[in-house]
Each structure stands twice: as structure tokens, then as C-alpha cells.
Amino acid sequence: xxxxxxxxxxxxxxxxxxxxxxxxxxxxxxxxxxxxxxxxxxxxxxxxxxxxxxxxxxxxxxxxxxxxxxxxxxxxxxxxxxxxxxxxxxxxxxxxxxxxxxxxxxxxx
Amino acid sequence: xxxxxxxxxxxxxxxxxxxxxxxxxxxxxxxxxxxxxxxxxxxxxxxxxxxxxxxxxxxxxxxxxxxxxxxxxxxxxxxxxxxxxxxxxxxxxxxxxxxxxxxxxxxxx
DNA sequence: AGTATCTACAACCATTTGGTTGTAGATTAT
DNA sequence: ATAATCTACAACCAAATGGTTGTAGATACT
Numbered sequence: 001x002x003x004x005x006x007x008x009x010x011x012x013x014x015x016x017x018x019x020x021x022x023x024x025x026x027x028x029x030x031x032x033x034x035x036x037x038x039x040x041x042x043x044x045x046x047x048x049x050x051x052x053x054x055x056x057x058x059x060x061x062x063x064x065x066x067x068x069x070x071x072x073x074x075x076x077x078x079x080x081x082x083x084x085x086x087x088x089x090x091x092x093x094x095x096x097x098x099x100x101x102x103x104x105x106x107x108x109x
Numbered sequence: 110x111x112x113x114x115x116x117x118x119x120x121x122x123x124x125x126x127x128x129x130x131x132x133x134x135x136x137x138x139x140x141x142x143x144x145x146x147x148x149x150x151x152x153x154x155x156x157x158x159x160x161x162x163x164x165x166x167x168x169x170x171x172x173x174x175x176x177x178x179x180x181x182x183x184x185x186x187x188x189x190x191x192x193x194x195x196x197x198x199x200x201x202x203x204x205x206x207x208x209x210x211x212x213x214x215x216x217x218x
Numbered sequence: 219a220g221t222a223t224c225t226a227c228a229a230c231c232a233t234t235t236g237g238t239t240g241t242a243g244a245t246t247a248t
Numbered sequence: 249a250t251a252a253t254c255t256a257c258a259a260c261c262a263a264a265t266g267g268t269t270g271t272a273g274a275t276a277c278t
Binding site: 181 | 235236239245
């Protein structure tokens with residue numbers, strides 16, 4: 001059956017947000033340094049509004065934080081959310097390892 | 110400017126595929142054990158064709174492999190692709206660590 | 219005060235996504 | 249041989265996505 005929980009929706013948002021190279025690039029840059037929205041927008045071959053939307057998607061996924069500073073908004077990458085995604089994938093890998101271990105145990109009999 | 114390369118499109122597909130709880134569940138199951146498409150379909154409250162499509166998305170992302178076995182197709186989760194995604198996220202985290210290290214070095218002066 | 223810059227947000231459009239039903243081909247079971 | 253099961257795939261639909269332009273509010277600069 002498998003019903004979507006609140007937590008699942010958050011995970012959906014994180015991976016969905018990461019499934020776009022422009023957004024991944026924004027995450028990279030804002031983890032390594034800080035950028036205002038306009039500074040980011042100058043880096044890409046698309047409208048300011050488009051970049052603004054990408055930032056909004058990242059913010060909704062908590063991959064990025066928007067900090068008001070005068071008329072600017074400073075965008076900061078959020079390593080905690082990256083780590084969360086990483087840990088989920090690590091769990092997946094673990095499932096596989098467990099299966100292999102069980103197989104090995106079986107063959108060892 | 111940032112142009113989408115072939116490699117970027119592959120990454121897009123991986124994260125896009127993971128951005129759906131049904132698909133994540135399929136990955137989990139097929140990493141831990143093996144399932145035919147029908148066996149998988151029975152687990153979810155949607156049509157067989159819908160599950161078939163989810164499997165196709167996972168296969169296109171190389172998160173899953175489809176192995177013919179008589180009239181069945183056995184679906185196997187692919188840990189290598191999970192690991193690839195994990196490593197990319199680890200690189201992201203590294204960018205952040207580098208920034209913090211530079212900041213520390215600056216403050217230490 | 220007036221102008222330029224930065225951001226927010228609405229309205230619109232084409233494409234993609236996630237589901238459906240229906241049809242047909244292969245393989246297995248009776 | 250016939251029937252049942254498993255898979256593939258097309259056609260369709262509503263909603264979401266990724267882009268655009270345009271308008272307007274705040275803040276900063278001269």
C-alpha cells in the first residue's frame with residue numbers, strides 16, 4: 001500500500017531539488033561561498049526570475065537559506081540537508097550489504 | 110553560463126528518480142531482495158502499468174536492472190549508482206568544510 | 219528628491235510527469 | 249489446445265515544472 005508521509009514529502013523535495021544541474025550548481029556555490037540572488041543570477045544564461053525560482057525550490061527543500069541583508073538576500077547552502085540525503089542513501093547501501101552478508105552466510109553452510 | 114553535459118543529465122535522472130517515495134521503496138526492496146515487476150506491483154495501490162513506469166524510470170537512471178527470466182523480469186537494485194549519488198553529495202559537503210577551514214585559518218591569524 | 223538596484227510575485231506557455239485504461243505478445247500451466 | 253499470467257506499450261488526462269515577461273515594493277546611491 002505505502003502511503004506518503006510528511007517526512008517522505010520532505011525527502012521528495014530534497015531529491016527533486018537536486019535533480020537539476022543549475023540548482024546543484026547553486027548549492028555548490030552557496031556552500032563554498034555566499035551569493036546574493038542577483039549575483040547568482042549573473043552566473044546563468046536565464047532570466048533573473050528563473051534563477052529566483054530555482055532558489056525558491058532549494059529553499060523549500062531546506063538545501064539553502066535566504067538571509068535578508070538590506071535590499072539583498074544572501075543565499076547560504078545548508079550542509080545539514082545534504083548530509084541528511086547522504087545518510088538516506090547510505091541506509092540504502094546498507095540494505096544491499098545485509099543481503100550480501102546473508103547470502104555469504106548461506107553459502108558458508 | 111553553465112551548460113548541461115551528458116554527465117549532468119545522468120545525475121539529473123538519478124536524483125529525479127529518487128524524488129518519489131514509491132520509487133525509493135522499489136529501490137529499497139530490490140536492494141534487499143529480488144522482485145518481479147508483478148510482485149512489486151502487488152505492493153502498491155496503483156495500476157500495474159504505473160509501477161511498470163516507475164521501474165522504467167529507475168532503470169533509465171541505472172538505479173535498477175531488469176533481468177529477463179522466462180516470462181518474468183527480475184528487478185535488481187544497483188548499489189553502484191546509489192554510491193555514485195552518495196559520493197556526489199559527499200563532495201558538496203566537502204566544499205562547505207573547505208570554506209569553514211578557510212574561515213578558521215583567517216580567524217586564527 | 220529622484221534614480222538605480224534588488225527582490226517578490228503574478229500571469230502565461232510548452233513540456234514533462236504520474237497516473238489511467240486498453241490492446242497485444244510471450245511464456246507457463248491445465 | 250486453451251486458458252491464465254507476465255510484460256510491453258500506446259493513447260489519453262490532470263497537475264507540476266521550468267522557463268518567460270511584466271509590474272511593483274524596498275533599499276541604496278547621487
